[in-house]
Amino acid sequence: MDAAEVARILGQIPEKHLALVELAWQCVGPDGRFDLDLAIPMAADIEAALDEARAYIAETQNLRWALEKLAKGR
Numbered sequence: 001m002d003a004a005e006v007a008r009i010l011g012q013i014p015e016k017h018l019a020l021v022e023l024a025w026q027c028v029g030p031d032g033r034f035d036l037d038l039a040i041p042m043a044a045d046i047e048a049a050l051d052e053a054r055a056y057i058a059e060t061q062n063l064r065w066a067l068e069k070l071a072k073g074r
Helices: 003-011 019-026 036-072
Strands: none
Touching (some): 019 036
């Protein structure tokens, strides 16, 4: 498999939008700082978003490992 084939395959991976990013913006107060009072009611949503982000990190690490293994096998 050459670099062009790897690039083509990677290009087929859909873009991922993490809920954590949007939730973080919702926790910003009028002064531009993190506001715990805004975050507390969203605690369950934030925890679910953290789980999603952790899964994304694991998937990305697996992909990186596979690409490194592929590159070393050349």
